[in-house]
Amino acid sequence: MSLTMEERNITPSEAYPGDKTTTKAAEPELLKVEITGDRYTSKEFxxxxxxxxxxxxxxxxxxADDCAEPGDFFTCDLGHEPLLFVRGKDGVxxxxxxxxxxxxxxxxxxxxMMDSFSCIYHGWKYGLEGELIEAQDRDDFERDPCExxxxxxxxxxxxxxxxxxCLDDDAxxxxEFLGDMKEQLESWQLNDGFRVEHFTVELPCNWKVVIDNFQEGYHIRTLHPQLMETVNENKESVQYDLYDGGHSRMILLGCDPSxxxxxQNTLPDSITHMLTKWDIDPEQYKDKHGEIRPALQQTKRDKSAExxxxxxxxxDAQLTDNFLYDLFPSCALSVYPEGEYVWLLRSRPHPDDPEKCIFDYWTIAKFPEGEDTLYWEHMDMTLTRDAEIExxxxxxxEEPISFGIDQDVDIAPxxxxxxxSHGFKKAILCNQERRVQFLHDNIDRYIKGDLGR
Ligand code: FES
Ligand SMILES: [Fe+2]
Known part of the structure; x- marks a missing residue:
C-alpha cells in the first residue's frame, strides 16, 4: 500500500532511526542578529x-592532487591576498x-611544477621551502639576504x-575548526576526488548573498521547480543541522518526488531514469512515490558487487539522499548520492568592493577503485585521471555556468x-531559513572574538 502524505512528511533522522549519518544535531540558541542591508554594502563591515x-x-x-609531487604548485587569492601552495619535502x-x-x-x-621560484623584478630566487637561494649582487646589501x-x-x-x-597562526x-564536520566528510571517503569542472566567476553581489542562498531549501519550489521531481523539499521533511563552529548541514530525501x-500518480523522467539504471521496473512505483527510495537503496546494495x-x-541515506554541508563561512559542499560527485559552491570576498565577490564552482568526481577512466553521465563524456580541465x-x-547553478547565481545580483535600498529594513526569516540566521550570528561571533579563538 502506498504511504500517506503524513507518513512521507518525515525527516531523514526519522526515516533512518539509529543511523549516525543522519543524526539530528541539537538545536543551538540563536543570537538572532539583525540581517540588515549594510552587512552587504558597508566597507567597514x-x-x-x-x-x-x-x-x-x-x-x-x-x-591535493594538484600538489602531489615535490615542486607541484598552484596559486589562488583570498580577498586581496595572493597565495602560493607548493609541495615541498614534508607536505604542502x-x-x-x-x-x-x-x-x-x-x-x-x-x-x-618548478624546483624554485624567481621573481621577475630583480631575480630573487626562492626554494620550495620558502628559503631565498639567490639574489643579485648579494654583497651590495648590508646583510646577505640569502642568510x-x-x-x-x-x-x-x-x-x-x-x-x-588558515592565514592566522593563532587560530x-x-x-578543531571542522569539529563534527570532519567525521561527516570522512564518512564519504572523498580522497580520490578529481576536479572535472572548475569555474571562477566575479559576481556583482556581496559574498554573503551567494552563501545565504545555499543555507535554505525554501527557494527550491520557486527557483528550481525541476528539483521537486527528485527530492522531497517539503518543509516537514528537510533536515537542518547546526553545529558548533558555525558549520551546518541540510539533508533532502532523494529519489523521493516532493x-x-x-x-502524484506519474513518475518524472528523472526518477524513471534512476530506476531503470538499476534494472528496477518504474511502472510499479507510479503511484507509490514514498516507496521508491527504500527500493532503490536495497537494489543498490544487492547489485553493488556486480x-x-x-x-x-x-x-542507506548516503545511497539516495542529498547532503549539503555548509562549512563556515562560505563553502557549500553538495554531495551526490553514493558520493559519486561533489559540488563545491563557494564565495570569496572581493579584494576591495563589498558589493562584489568571487564565486567558485567545482565539480569533483570520484573514480571507481583502481580505474583510470570515469563515465561522467552529467556531461555524457568519459574522463581520464590525467585529463587537463580548463x-x-x-x-x-558573460557566459552561463550550468543550468542548476545559474538558477542560484542569477538571483544574487x-x-x-x-x-x-531604504525600502529594505532587515531579512524576515522562516524556520527553514534558520541556517541563514546561524551564519550571520557566527560572523558576528567571529567579529566580537567569541569564535575562532
Ligand atoms: S621585488 Fe622581487 S626581486 Fe625585487
Ligand atoms: Fe538553489
Whole structure:
C-alpha cells in the first residue's frame, strides 16, 4: 500500500532511526542578529570580516592532487591576498605569493611544477621551502639576504582530497575548526576526488548573498521547480543541522518526488531514469512515490558487487539522499548520492568592493577503485585521471555556468540591489531559513572574538 502524505512528511533522522549519518544535531540558541542591508554594502563591515574572520577560518585552496609531487604548485587569492601552495619535502607549504625584496607578486602562473621560484623584478630566487637561494649582487646589501630571508608562510593541511589553509597562526587547528564536520566528510571517503569542472566567476553581489542562498531549501519550489521531481523539499521533511563552529548541514530525501510535485500518480523522467539504471521496473512505483527510495537503496546494495561498486562504507541515506554541508563561512559542499560527485559552491570576498565577490564552482568526481577512466553521465563524456580541465574564469553575465547553478547565481545580483535600498529594513526569516540566521550570528561571533579563538 502506498504511504500517506503524513507518513512521507518525515525527516531523514526519522526515516533512518539509529543511523549516525543522519543524526539530528541539537538545536543551538540563536543570537538572532539583525540581517540588515549594510552587512552587504558597508566597507567597514567588510574590513571587520577580513580582520576577525577571513584570516582566522580554514579555507579550501585546491585539490591535493594538484600538489602531489615535490615542486607541484598552484596559486589562488583570498580577498586581496595572493597565495602560493607548493609541495615541498614534508607536505604542502603555504606562502604569501609575495617577493620579500620589494613586494612584487612572485609567481604569476596559476599552476605548474618548478624546483624554485624567481621573481621577475630583480631575480630573487626562492626554494620550495620558502628559503631565498639567490639574489643579485648579494654583497651590495648590508646583510646577505640569502642568510635570513624567507617567504612569509601560513599553515596548511590535506584533508578529504583538498589542500586547506588558515592565514592566522593563532587560530585553532583544522580539526578543531571542522569539529563534527570532519567525521561527516570522512564518512564519504572523498580522497580520490578529481576536479572535472572548475569555474571562477566575479559576481556583482556581496559574498554573503551567494552563501545565504545555499543555507535554505525554501527557494527550491520557486527557483528550481525541476528539483521537486527528485527530492522531497517539503518543509516537514528537510533536515537542518547546526553545529558548533558555525558549520551546518541540510539533508533532502532523494529519489523521493516532493509531495508538492503534481501529479502524484506519474513518475518524472528523472526518477524513471534512476530506476531503470538499476534494472528496477518504474511502472510499479507510479503511484507509490514514498516507496521508491527504500527500493532503490536495497537494489543498490544487492547489485553493488556486480556493478563493481563498493557501498560498504555508506549508509542507506548516503545511497539516495542529498547532503549539503555548509562549512563556515562560505563553502557549500553538495554531495551526490553514493558520493559519486561533489559540488563545491563557494564565495570569496572581493579584494576591495563589498558589493562584489568571487564565486567558485567545482565539480569533483570520484573514480571507481583502481580505474583510470570515469563515465561522467552529467556531461555524457568519459574522463581520464590525467585529463587537463580548463579553469573557466569570467564575469557574471558573460557566459552561463550550468543550468542548476545559474538558477542560484542569477538571483544574487537581484538580491544585492535591495541591500542598498531604504525600502529594505532587515531579512524576515522562516524556520527553514534558520541556517541563514546561524551564519550571520557566527560572523558576528567571529567579529566580537567569541569564535575562532
Ligand atoms: S621585488 Fe622581487 S626581486 Fe625585487
Ligand atoms: Fe538553489
Amino acid at each position: 567588510k574590513d571587520q570580516e577580513w580582520t576577525h574572520m577571513w584570516r582566522r577560518v580554514w579555507m579550501i585552496a585546491g585539490m 607549504n603555504g606562502f604569501y605569493n609575495i617577493c620579500q625584496h620589494r613586494g612584487a607578486k612572485l609567481v604569476l602562473q596559476e599552476k605548474g 635570513h630571508v624567507r617567504l612569509a608562510d601560513f599553515r596548511t593541511e590535506i584533508f578529504a582530497g583538498f589542500v586547506w589553509y 585553532p587547528g583544522l580539526d 509531495p508538492n510535485f503534481k501529479p 556493478r563493481g561498486k563498493d557501498f560498504s562504507h555508506l549508509s 579553469h573557466k574564469q569570467f564575469k557574471w553575465g 537581484i538580491v544585492q540591489q535591495g541591500m542598498r
